[in-house]
Amino acid sequence: MIGFLMAVVSSVCWAGFDIVRKHVGKDMTATGAVIGVTLFQTPFIAPFVAATEAGWSPQGDRPLWDLLFVGIPEMGGTYWVLLGGTVALNVLANWLFLRSVQVSPLSLTTPYLSFTPVFTAIAGFLTFGEQPTWMGVAGIAVVCLGAFFLNPGREEDGLLAPLKALWTERGSFYMLIVSVLWSITPAIDKAASIRTSFLWHTWMISVGVAVFFVIYRIIKDTGAAELLREMKIHPAWLALSGFFAVGAMTLQLAAYDYVAMAYVETVKRAIGVTSAMLAGWFFFGEEDIARRLLGAVVMVVGVALVVSGGSAP
Numbered sequence: 001m002i003g004f005l006m007a008v009v010s011s012v013c014w015a016g017f018d019i020v021r022k023h024v025g026k027d028m029t030a031t032g033a034v035i036g037v038t039l040f041q042t043p044f045i046a047p048f049v050a051a052t053e054a055g056w057s058p059q060g061d062r063p064l065w066d067l068l069f070v071g072i073p074e075m076g077g078t079y080w081v082l083l084g085g086t087v088a089l090n091v092l093a094n095w096l097f098l099r100s101v102q103v104s105p106l107s108l109t110t111p112y113l114s115f116t117p118v119f120t121a122i123a124g125f126l127t128f129g130e131q132p133t134w135m136g137v138a139g140i141a142v143v144c145l146g147a148f149f150l151n152p153g154r155e156e157d158g159l160l161a162p163l164k165a166l167w168t169e170r171g172s173f174y175m176l177i178v179s180v181l182w183s184i185t186p187a188i189d190k191a192a193s194i195r196t197s198f199l200w201h202t203w204m205i206s207v208g209v210a211v212f213f214v215i216y217r218i219i220k221d222t223g224a225a226e227l228l229r230e231m232k233i234h235p236a237w238l239a240l241s242g243f244f245a246v247g248a249m250t251l252q253l254a255a256y257d258y259v260a261m262a263y264v265e266t267v268k269r270a271i272g273v274t275s276a277m278l279a280g281w282f283f284f285g286e287e288d289i290a291r292r293l294l295g296a297v298v299m300v301v302g303v304a305l306v307v308s309g310g311s312a313p
Contacts, residue, residue, distance in 0.1 A: 003255045003258020007252070007259065007263070008271065013251065014248040017244035019275070020240050020241040034210075044242055048069055057071075070199050070200055079192055084208075085188050096181070115183075117143060117262050119184075128187065130262065140266050145298065186264070199246075201253065202250050
């Protein structure tokens with residue numbers, strides 16, 4: 001059960017990260033917010049790496065110490081190839097995500113992210129031979145359906161509005177690609193973290209994505225002044241987002257050692273969507289909570305199926 005516990009805590013961290021990211025996104029550009037939430041992960045990782053390198057890491061057989069006190073690992077050529085691949089895919093996914101919500105309504109785009117566990121299950125089978133049980137497959141399907149129909153688009157278009165939008169909304173098609181990209185990255189990240197460590201690989205991803213967007217903004221703005229101004233808007237919130245992001249990604253990668261990647265993504269999607277829904281209602285005044293709660297209950301049933309029918313990878 002430790003793998004599922006890690007997945008649950010990771011999912012809660014992802015939910016907190018999304019809530020904070022939505023808050024800072026109100027006053028910052030999309031690229032500025034991405035840069036901020038990635039750069040602010042460094043203060044929560046660098047001290048553990050430095051302490052380990054200086055020989056100050058605590059002794060004892062404790063799982064938490066093994067996650068945090070890792071030092072600088074040896075990185076061969078294979079790792080750099082894997083890192084380059086996951087950074088490139090994450091940059092592309094973030095860009096397509098932003099384009100998707102710019103050109104199409106959220107109600108016709110975000111439901112496509114619910115397919116991520118399905119694509120992850122396929123990627124996990126092809127790369128690591130992970131085979132979910134039949135009950136696990138049923139749980140994945142239930143969670144995906146619950147998440148997909150949680151926000152079914154415009155009422156006049158019917159329950160299948162998001163599916164219809166795939167042919168009429170560019171944003172919906174973009175988001176489907178995002179779902180595919182974010183189902184491939186877990187397999188790459190698992191292979192990369194095996195060659196280094198969970199915490200180190202989390203850091204490298206954040207640095208890679210941040211460097212790309214920093215270079216983009218400096219070229220676009222013909223300087224760094226505007227970007228620096230944005231970083232001063234919500235420093236405390238950006239720091240909080242960094243804390244959540246480090247916990248979310250590190251524990252997610254660690255959970256892959258215990259349960260199939262598709263199961264981790266399923267738990268992540270269910271808890272993430274439910275938490276976002278409750279936060280939207282409580283913090284941001286979003287409505288139609290009754291229908292959304294029904295969708296959340298469906299996803300909880302799906303997670304229960306996954307946990308009861310789960311198997312080690």
